[in-house]
Amino acid sequence: MSKHTSDNLRIKRKHLLWLKDAKGLSQSSIDKAAASIAAYDKWLKGKDYRAFHSERARAFKRHLQSLHNNRTGAPLSAATINGVLRDVMKFLDWMADQPGYKSRISRADIAYLTPDRKSEQARRGTLWKPHPSLEQVSHLLSVMPVETVIQRRDRALIAFLFLTGSREGAAITVLLRHVDLANKCVQFDGRSVDTKFGKSFTTSFFPFGDDVEQILRDWIKELRQNHLFSDTDPLFPKTKVAVGPSRRFEAVGIAHEPWAGPSSAASIFKQAFVSAGLPPFSPHRVRDAIAELARHHCRTPEDYKAWSQNIGHDDVMTTFNSYGSVSPGRQVELMARFRRRGPLSDDDQVIER
Numbered sequence: 001m002s003k004h005t006s007d008n009l010r011i012k013r014k015h016l017l018w019l020k021d022a023k024g025l026s027q028s029s030i031d032k033a034a035a036s037i038a039a040y041d042k043w044l045k046g047k048d049y050r051a052f053h054s055e056r057a058r059a060f061k062r063h064l065q066s067l068h069n070n071r072t073g074a075p076l077s078a079a080t081i082n083g084v085l086r087d088v089m090k091f092l093d094w095m096a097d098q099p100g101y102k103s104r105i106s107r108a109d110i111a112y113l114t115p116d117r118k119s120e121q122a123r124r125g126t127l128w129k130p131h132p133s134l135e136q137v138s139h140l141l142s143v144m145p146v147e148t149v150i151q152r153r154d155r156a157l158i159a160f161l162f163l164t165g166s167r168e169g170a171a172i173t174v175l176l177r178h179v180d181l182a183n184k185c186v187q188f189d190g191r192s193v194d195t196k197f198g199k200s201f202t203t204s205f206f207p208f209g210d211d212v213e214q215i216l217r218d219w220i221k222e223l224r225q226n227h228l229f230s231d232t233d234p235l236f237p238k239t240k241v242a243v244g245p246s247r248r249f250e251a252v253g254i255a256h257e258p259w260a261g262p263s264s265a266a267s268i269f270k271q272a273f274v275s276a277g278l279p280p281f282s283p284h285r286v287r288d289a290i291a292e293l294a295r296h297h298c299r300t301p302e303d304y305k306a307w308s309q310n311i312g313h314d315d316v317m318t319t320f321n322s323y324g325s326v327s328p329g330r331q332v333e334l335m336a337r338f339r340r341r342g343p344l345s346d347d348d349q350v351i352e353r
Contacts, residue, residue, distance in 0.1 A: 036087030050104040057112035082115035131288035156219035177231035234258035
């Protein structure tokens with residue numbers, strides 16, 4: 001191993017430890033940063049990190065723009081490219097303060113890695129995103145098959161995501177003891193549930209209907225009575241795989257263990273919509289559907305604040321900015337109403353204030 005390679009490995013390991021212990025980032029965030037630095041490493045081909053300059057930065061940006069997705073063959077998206085660039089910039093910016101590197105790496109040169117404004121603005125934009133309507137959610141849950149325990153688990157998972165607005169990573173780490181059916185709520189305990197930033201909060205069921213709640217109730221009853229699950233077992237256990245009658249590995253039921261990661265839950269969610277003849281919505285769109293549902297139930301600032309807290313947001317503006325965009329059709333409808341109504345009178349304005 002060359003000295004440059006050894007030095008690169010040492011400083012990279014030190015940076016990842018810094019992200020974990022000094023910045024307190026989650027393991028998934030650290031893995032993402034490590035993957036971005038690995039992409040930079042692969043392009044460098046063993047060159048020393050310290051030999052960084054503006055032309056190297058520009059060449060790396062061109063290299064990323066020439067890459068293609070290994071699975072689809074399509075060019076890397078602007079979001080993917082910009083994510084790598086941001087991670088590498090943070091790494092170099094941190095190195096610029098380290099002994100042996102601070103005199104070699106210029107922050108003016110690091111700035112050449114800055115993503116272009118157009119694609120970065122698009123990433124930060126709050127445009128309305130297509131998401132499942134209430135009618136589509138109801139249709140999906142009514143047509144999902146329930147013959148096997150795996151199918152019933154999958155339907156209960158989707159019902160749970162809409163009832164709580166949970167991210168799939170949190171949903172798969174919820175234990176039976178976290179669900180309070182009597183009070184129709186879930187305790188997202190950040191000490192054991194994989195919530196964002198390890199935050200703890202309580203979520204009451206969103207009003208998607210008694211039939212959706214009943215799906216979750218029936219699933220929990222089945223887990224406790226038929227499969228002898230206890231409070232410390234996962235609400236959504238992983239699939240148990242064993243050699244079946246065909247002498248091949250196949251799904252034979254559920255295990256008393258949670259999924260290792262959220263990718264399986266996300267795939268189940270998308271495939272369920274496709275199988276029901278609907279667009280392949282991702283679990284990220286659940287919260288958009290919940291934000292739209294607020295329009296049918298919230299009237300006062302206190303209503304919206306409670307709705308936002310129920311998602312796990314401290315600031316109601318987080319809910320509006322991230323998930324509260326108005327659809328183009330609704331925007332046109334509202335503007336037409338404004339034109340018909342005309343300007344507010346002086347009395348109306350006093351009331352508004």
